[in-house]
Amino acid sequence: MVLEKQLTSTGCVAKAQFSLANLTTFKVGGPAEWFVAPRSVSDLQAAVQWAQSEGLPITRLGAGSNLLISDRGLPGLVISTRYLRQADFDDAGRVTAAAGMPMATLAWKVAKRGWKGLVWSVGIPGTVGGAVVMNAGAHGSDTQAILVSTEVLKPDGSLETIRPADLEFKYRTSVLQKDPRIVTQATFQLEPGHDPQAVRAETSADLEQRRTTQPYHLPSCGSVFRNPKPKSAGWLIEQSGLKGFKVGQAQVAERHANFILNCGGATATDIFQLIRHIQAIVDDKWSLQLRPEVQILGEFQPI
Numbered sequence: 001m002v003l004e005k006q007l008t009s010t011g012c013v014a015k016a017q018f019s020l021a022n023l024t025t026f027k028v029g030g031p032a033e034w035f036v037a038p039r040s041v042s043d044l045q046a047a048v049q050w051a052q053s054e055g056l057p058i059t060r061l062g063a064g065s066n067l068l069i070s071d072r073g074l075p076g077l078v079i080s081t082r083y084l085r086q087a088d089f090d091d092a093g094r095v096t097a098a099a100g101m102p103m104a105t106l107a108w109k110v111a112k113r114g115w116k117g118l119v120w121s122v123g124i125p126g127t128v129g130g131a132v133v134m135n136a137g138a139h140g141s142d143t144q145a146i147l148v149s150t151e152v153l154k155p156d157g158s159l160e161t162i163r164p165a166d167l168e169f170k171y172r173t174s175v176l177q178k179d180p181r182i183v184t185q186a187t188f189q190l191e192p193g194h195d196p197q198a199v200r201a202e203t204s205a206d207l208e209q210r211r212t213t214q215p216y217h218l219p220s221c222g223s224v225f226r227n228p229k230p231k232s233a234g235w236l237i238e239q240s241g242l243k244g245f246k247v248g249q250a251q252v253a254e255r256h257a258n259f260i261l262n263c264g265g266a267t268a269t270d271i272f273q274l275i276r277h278i279q280a281i282v283d284d285k286w287s288l289q290l291r292p293e294v295q296i297l298g299e300f301q302p303i
């Protein structure tokens with residue numbers, strides 16, 4: 001029987017020993033000591049307060065599309081913001097979307113209005129919160145380029161609106177990656193006034209292009225490593241002869257060498273060992289240290 005703890009009178013329930021595997025796109029990971037997925041900011045505040053009162057560390061989760069979670073699971077309270085899903089549109093191309101809104105859903109919603117600026121995000125299976133934290137991007141654009149402000153919940157329980165200049169955005173990072181604040185919503189400025197049919201066609205074409213260049217048929221986390229610019233991780237890994245290389249059921253994708261695929265039944269340990277193997281081979285051959293883009297959470301045996 002799953003142990004549950006009612007956190008507020010509004011129905012927010014924390015579950016004990018809750019499996020996280022289905023909450024990541026890699027489809028791996030052990031249980032959270034406690035897990036909660038609030039449906040309102042007040043429930044989120046209650047969850048944070050409860051964790052603090054119990055002395056539990058907090059792990060923040062979006063759609064789990066850039067996470068490798070240990071098979072042993074995670075201690076403390078894992079908070080998923082994926083069910084915070086409100087989106088408000090004004091007449092001047094601004095949208096304020098809650099942290100759990102999928103970027104792909106938002107891309108289609110703004111395309112329908114004839115707003116440009118989010119086409120690049122249609123193939124990214126993450127949420128608004130994850131996009132802000134990771135500075136998600138593709139095809140020459142990124143989150144930083146369209147962000148007006150973001151609202152965060154601070155550990156003291158208060159909400160604060162932050163400007164992009166204070167988020168220290170760089171390629172695939174922001175200050176929020178190493179920070180306890182939880183993104184509750186973000187406001188984006190897009191470009192209204194275009195033909196909705198044309199923006200929808202561009203959006204479809206972006207997705208189609210991605211599906212031909214990246215492996216979308218099996219679970220992954222997208223690019224495993226950041227590009228050590230000006231070189232690309234995919235090129236380096238392919239030139240190291242690693243395409244198709246497997247550890248257990250984790251495999252370097254044939255279609256794109258910077259993707260690791262869960263071929264069915266892979267463990268987080270398989271994926272972790274494959275990551276370390278790729279790093280060692282690339283370092284040996286090119287004297288380059290590939291830095292993971294994927295966020296590695298929990299305990300793994302050093303190799």
Ligand SMILES: Cc1cc2nc3c(=O)[nH]c(=O)nc-3n(C[C@H](O)[C@H](O)[C@H](O)COP(=O)(O)OP(=O)(O)OC[C@H]3O[C@@H](n4cnc5c(N)ncnc54)[C@H](O)[C@@H]3O)c2cc1C
Binds near residue numbers: 066125132181
């Ligand atoms: C098939 C595939 C294709 C991909 N393509 C791209 C791509 O083209 N470009 C790209 O940039 N990425 C890509 N990714 C990676 C991933 O989708 C992005 O990094 C995405 O922004 C992660 O969002 P998420 O909601 O899944 O966050 P998660 O993976 O759940 O979390 C990522 C980080 O954000 C933190 N976090 C999540 N939500 C919050 C919150 N509300 N408040 C505070 N912290 C939070 C987590 O603690 C973690 O540190 C791809 C992934 C896959 C599986």
Ligand SMILES: NC(=O)C1=CN([C@@H]2O[C@H](COP(=O)(O)OP(=O)(O)OC[C@H]3O[C@@H](n4cnc5c(N)ncnc54)[C@H](OP(=O)(O)O)[C@@H]3O)[C@@H](O)[C@H]2O)C=CC1
Binds near residue numbers: 026108217218219221
């Ligand atoms: N390789 C991997 O590990 C994974 C890859 N993916 C891929 O990442 C991408 C994003 O995934 P995800 O975040 O799950 O979101 P999806 O792209 O699957 O769907 C998001 C929403 O977009 C809307 N939508 C989809 N197609 C259209 C369209 N042609 N016109 C209008 N609206 C549309 C749908 O809204 P409505 O329901 O209202 O119609 C849907 O709910 C997808 O391409 C998916 O295949 C996702 C997960 C894992």
Ligand SMILES: C=C(O[C@H]1[C@H](O)[C@@H](CO)O[C@H](OP(=O)(O)OP(=O)(O)OC[C@H]2O[C@@H](n3ccc(=O)[nH]c3=O)[C@H](O)[C@@H]2O)[C@@H]1NC(C)=O)C(=O)O
Binds near residue numbers: 254
């Ligand atoms: C998927 C992600 O983001 C993706 C994003 O979707 C795409 C499109 O904009 O550009 C980046 O990929 P990428 O740099 O690998 O882009 P690609 O155009 O596929 O490849 C770059 C270069 O590497 C070469 N390449 C790629 C894969 C491969 O197996 N072999 C190879 O030689 C390509 O031929 C190309 O010359 C992002 N990755 C990173 C780490 O920056 C992610 O972050 O998860």
